[in-house]
Amino acid sequence: MIDITDFSKKQMIFIFPLRGDKLSFKNDNVIVKDKDGKIKHQSTCYRLFVIFIVGDITITSGIIRRAKKFGFSICMMTQSMKLYEIIGSRMEGNxxxxxxxxxxxxxxxxxxxxxxxxxxxxxxxxxxxxxxxxxxxxxxxxxxxxxxxxxxxxxxxxxxxxxxxxxxxxxxxxxxxxxxxxxxxxxxxxxxxxxxxxxxxxxxxxxxxxxxxxxxxxxxxxxxxxxxxxxxxxxxxxxxxxxxxxxxxxxxxxxxxxxxxxxxxxxxxxxxxxxxxxxxxxxxxxxxxxxxxxxxxxxxxxxxxxxxxxxxxxxxxxxxx
Structure with a gap:
């Protein structure tokens, strides 16, 4: 279970995607690409605590597996910033x-x-x-x-x-x-x-x-x-x-x-x-x-x-x- 030392080093990232943006991974990094394949953002999975996505984006199945493996969550939000889904890491068996x-x-x-x-x-x-x-x-x-x-x-x-x-x-x-x-x-x-x-x-x-x-x-x-x-x-x-x-x-x-x-x-x-x-x-x-x-x-x-x-x-x- 995460402690305060680990948490203090973790990142919380907000992504405001445009039409055609895609969330994926490469070499244990989370990557956001635009519709032309150009990288807009990149973060290492090792330091992520949560990614907030405000709006619509395409997500690969691989990034969901990485979220569970590295213990970070992906919070899906509407454009009015209302949370409607959490994907990835959560402890459900306590x-x-x-x-x-x-x-x-x-x-x-x-x-x-x-x-x-x-x-x-x-x-x-x-x-x-x-x-x-x-x-x-x-x-x-x-x-x-x-x-x-x-x-x-x-x-x-x-x-x-x-x-x-x-x-x-x-x-x-x-x-x-x-x-x-x-x-x-x-x-x-x-x-x-x-x-x-x-x-x-x-x-x-x-x-x-x-x-x-x-x-x-x-x-x-x-x-x-x-x-x-x-x-x-x-x-x-x-x-x-x-x-x-x-x-x-x-x-x-x-x-x-x-x-x-x-x-x-x-x-x-x-x-x-x-x-x-x-x-x-x-x-x-x-x-x-x-x-x-x-x-x-x-x-x-x-x-x-x-x-x-x-x-x-x-x-x-x-x-x-």
Missing amino acids: TELRKKQYEYNSIDLGKNIIINKISNQRIALNKIRNKNEYTKEVIKKLDEHKLKLKSRDFELTELLGVEGSAARIYFSQIYNKVDWKGRKPRIKYDYINTTLDIGYNLLFNIIDSILQVYGFDVYYGVLHKCFYMRKSLVCDIMEPFRPIIDLKIRKSINLGQCKKEDFEFINNQWLLNFKKSTEYVSFFMEAILEYREEIFKYIQGYYRCFMKQKYAEEFPVFKLK
């Missing part, structure tokens, strides 16, 4: 881990995940320069939400209610310099919500890939209820890491990297112009890769604690820098 997953029936881990998330939301708001009085008040309210969660036991619906309350006041301030009308996932209500969906989707896919390395049943979570074809555990694990994306978007708006003009309004949805996809993936991956080791260590620690059936308080905590 039956002891999955047995422990299915037997776990406490809300304690879920509560700790939410407390960790609110802590990082607080850190994100504290990074804002020249905070106004309302932002300072929201930071105090987030502290109150954390204390409330720590003070007693909660039912799942109550826990999610506290999380939702914290999220509403947090988002109102993390995007207080723009015309923010609320978080509305997946309906692409405005360009900021669409950008959040893109960033969260990239973070989701990376966490999904690492969880599958350890053999987790990613459909079985501790906070999000099991629902048909929803990767509930991935949704759980990414919660404390969401502020990485939130903060990056705020900075990118301030720097002019993320702007309304990059999007098109089609069928009542704000969609990113595909020509801008590489730029957006680049600044999101810059933020995510800054925390790549922390993300890996968190999941590694989560795995070890789950296997040893430790108390919720002993599970890992992620802290935003």
